[in-house]
Amino acid sequence: MPYEMIATLMFASMMLMLLTGQRVFGAIGFVAVVAALLLWGDRGGYDLGFAAAMKLMKWYPLLTLPMFIFMGYVLSESKIADDLYRMFHVWMGGLRGGLAIGTIGLMVLISAMNGLSVAGMAIGSTIALPELLKRGYDKRMVTGVVQAGSSLGILVPPSVVLVLYAMIARQPVGQLWLAGVVPGLMMAAMFIAYIVIRCRANAALGPVLSEQERNIPMSEKLRLLRAGILPVAIFATMMVPFVNGWTSLVESSAIGALAAFLAAILKGRMTRGVFENSVRKTLGITCMFMWIILAALAFGAVFDGLGAVKAIESLFTEQLNLSPWAILILMQLSFILMGTFLDDTAMLVIVAPLYVPLVGELGFDLIWYGILYTITTQIAYMTPPFGYNLFLMRAMAPPEITLRDIYSSITPFVLVMVLALALVMIFPGIATWLPGYVYGT
Known part of the structure; x- marks a missing residue:
């Protein structure tokens, strides 16, 4: 045969x-x-x-996985994310759609703490979504906000998915993380722009907070603002030594986990229950990976x-006579198709033996392709009928959010993601500029 x-x-x-x-x-x-x-x-x-x-x-770099996952669960279980949302609630509530914009900001910070989309989804659906609904926000818009914002967890560093891609594709994790920064922030900015435009066109979608809720002393506002500095400080403590070459990836991940643990202790929230839940969930996710x-x-x-990779390359380039870009687009479409019934890790490990070597043979940058894969996975997460995020939201959302609401809420955000994917494909520098600048490549 x-x-x-x-x-x-x-x-x-x-x-x-x-x-x-x-x-x-x-x-x-x-x-x-x-x-x-x-x-x-x-x-x-x-x-x-x-x-x-x-x-x-x-595989020594594999030690980073439990470290990053533990860091995220400690910060999540210790309710530091609650402080973050309270900060956005106070500072952004006076704008039309301000709480929805704050939710996107919350998701970016949660992504920088955790590296997994499920953490952002859990926090957004249990903390942000009930508050948004209670204050009269359009349920379909805010349901889409939480789903889209949580998907940033696999793109913004320290993304666990990019760590796995780096291992399989044999690419530097540091460069992949830096490559995800600008596209991740760009996508968050595009989500915010969409919210602003929608709420300006129809103020009922995102009403401002009442004067009573916004009438908070400046001292309290500044105290809440400091809550947002904590995850940024933890992220900087972990990333700055790594980017400057002072520590290895594994050492930086240990610094991040230790910093999160100490932060929870200093805030008086590291109870026995928080520690046990964090360790148990870390062990479960790590073993799965x-x-x-x-x-x-x-x-x-x-x-x-x-020699399957060579055979497939020959099929596409010689027998079907497809251009490298046509092959690349077909790859991305297959990811979206698989994403209707698989999660990101499963998709990566199933097609990595085929796609990653083929991408290299076609002459594309594997760092850049890692970002394309991740954005495409984000789109697949929210693509009906069986998108991963759709069912996570259904399981976690309040009873008044129906499956029909969830399906209809994601359409504009998927279109924004497709636009972001197209921009990164047309302008590769969006992904490659920062790692090139830092590492001189």
């Missing part, structure tokens, strides 16, 4: 298993090991899984052995 046919059967088998509801790591790892056994016999098949496990255990990476390494090893 031709190797191209074997690769196609592997990919189809994996997708079929995923559609049956199997766990992602189980489906990927099972197909990889069975294919290795059939191709290279007992020794090759058994060695494949063992070699992948040893490679994973020796490690199982998926283990399966992805095994799957990628089989694909490398088959």
